[in-house]
Amino acid sequence: MHKNQGNQPTGQQIGQNVGTAAGQQYGAHELIEAHEVLTDHIDGINQFELYKPHVKDQQLGQIMDNQLKHMYSSYQNLVNYLHKQGAGSAAPYRAPKAANVNYGLRQPSPVEPNVNENAMDDRDVASGMLGCAKASALVCTTAALECADSNLRNIMTNCTVSSINQAYEVFQYMNQKGMYQVPTLAAQTNQTMVNTYQTGNWPQVQ
Template sequence: MAAHYGAHEVMEIHEILSDTIDGINQFQLYRPHVKDHQLRSILDKQLQFMTQEYNNMVQAINQRGITQAVPYRVPRTATPVYGLNNPDTQTPNTSIHDMDDRDVASGMLGCHKASAAFRMMASLECADLELRRMIQQGAINCAEQAYEVWQYMNQKGYYQVPTMKDVTTSTMINTYSPASTGQIRQYQ
């Protein structure tokens, strides 16, 4: 591996593989706390995908035969629910026995969000185009997995989406207008 990759690439792939192991281990710790069948199904599917993606990355760097990373497919099951509807007060658990489906889903979401950002940053340090694309696809996969968990949380009321007054939203959005291509001067 060392002869084909730069120092940044070696360190980044080391960090990504370690992060992936941590995520797999974290999800395994969550599993006994899941009560909801739908959440268990999401966790199991994602855990299987994360393990396969890890194995693919290890194989790709060890055999120098990087192939296209497999994209994670998220079923779009429902329209997001916007607005706040009497959100529950949040406090830390006092015991591991207090962990519930909301805690598990929130932990899963946080794991995927952090991994997506981490992988995208790591891809920016890659000189090898194939490795770069594999890591970028990994970032997209984490973002898709995060969205799947977010959909579950939103539908259960665990993750509510605050909104602004219509006039505020409209004012913010309407402060931007398209650029005129005539404004862009070409330098010669």
């Protein structure tokens, strides 16, 4: 049997010391999740840059610029924290102002894949932005649940909130423009489903 020479770490010790190069220990699982989040951020930023030339509506362009700026800031914040160059305290993307949602279908326009990139319009761009934010929310939520480091968990949680707010901002834009119509159930069906659930009578704690 060969002895462990000098102070060479064993395989088990190497596994236990993941992320100690910068003086901070991270679990393997949370570093893998951080990798997924950072890759998602990069993909999202690149995706938005590809969409930019196809934006015609000024309002949508402003939404994209604001979200792109925050996505890049969020990416930088996470990288800086992992490198121990920042506190990781960036605020989430601000929640959009409340707006009346238009419910019901009003002769929605048919949609289909574009045969070439020149056929992309504002609806295509907005829909892609919405899908990007929804996917990012799932990735960041999963990552937050796997983080042992409390600060890293908070960063991931902020990323989740940011993605949710970005998604709702794009939804509001699409809904007001008639691009995203919200179908509804018949009034009786709707009421029946709501009335299925009633408040419970919990026993009083002595």
